[in-house]
Amino acid sequence: xxxxxxxxxxxxxxxxxxxxxxxxxxxxxxxxxxxxxxxxxxxxxxxxxxxxxxxxxxxxxxxxxxxxxxxxxxxxxxxxxxxxxxxxxxxxxxxxxxxxxxxxxxxxxxxxxxxxxxxxxxxxxxxxxxxxxxxxxxxxxxxxxxxxxxxxxxxxxxxxxxxxxxxxxxxxxxxxxxxxxxxxxxxxxxxxxxxxxxxxxxx
Numbered sequence: 392x393x394x395x396x397x398x399x400x401x402x403x404x405x406x407x408x409x410x411x412x413x414x415x416x417x418x419x420x421x422x423x424x425x426x427x428x429x430x431x432x433x434x435x436x437x438x439x440x441x442x443x444x445x446x447x448x449x450x451x452x453x454x455x456x457x458x459x460x461x462x463x464x465x466x467x468x469x470x471x472x473x474x475x476x477x478x479x480x481x482x483x484x485x486x487x488x489x490x491x492x493x494x495x496x497x498x499x500x501x502x503x504x505x506x507x508x509x510x511x512x513x514x515x516x517x518x519x520x521x522x523x524x525x526x527x528x529x530x531x532x533x534x535x536x537x538x539x540x541x542x543x544x545x546x547x548x549x550x551x552x553x554x555x556x557x558x559x560x561x562x563x564x565x566x567x568x569x570x571x572x573x574x575x576x577x578x579x580x581x582x583x584x585x586x587x588x589x590x591x592x593x594x
Contacts, residue, residue, distance in 0.1 A: 408432050427462060476548050479541040482564075486537030489530050498530035521589060525582045532578075533571060540567035 409429040416425035492499035497517075504526070505513045516522040544563055547556050 430459060430462065476545050479544040482537050483541035486534045486541065489534030489537065493527060493530060498527050500530040500533065501526040521586055529575065529578065532574065536567055536571045540564060
């Protein structure tokens with residue numbers, strides 16, 4: 392299987408398939424039961440990846456974490472306000488995973504980029520200080536954007552009417568994520584060009 396097909400398969404098995412399975416099963420059982428079954432898909436994929444490669448898949452583990460966190464939030468139940476902040480808490484949880492990964496040898500952005508950028512030479516590039524800086528900086532930015540987005544929407548829940556929150560919630564979510572993606576594209580091009588020039592100068 393080509394690297395591109397591996398990427399597509401990863402996105403399907405860890406993202407599209409679990410959510411589609413959840414949506415389908417929700418018509419026949421409780422949300423908790425549907426979520427629990429859907430969570431088995433990325434869980435099995437992680438187990439297979441661990442058995443095959445002796446290490447966890449970063450993206451699969453991240454998706455599994457979001458499903459488990461969703462189940463935990465569903466179990467909380469609670470008031471209307473709690474129901475509204477659930478999605479934001481998931482975003483905050485993912486943002487904290489990004490920030491927490493900075494304390495490990497490789498930050499989350501490195502693992503995700505290695506998984507999804509075809510034909511990369513990241514393991515060799517890790518020996519360069521600038522490359523390590525870029526990976527950690529991008530991880531920090533994504534972690535801060537995700538946690539900030541969650542903070543803004545939680546504030547909105549408790550300071551707006553439900554109707555107004557529902558009308559503006561997705562605007563805020565897609566605004567933050569869109570800004571993060573745009574920044575990533577621009578910064579990656581700039582840093583890649585600079586890094587390539589640094590390697591040429593070192594020859």
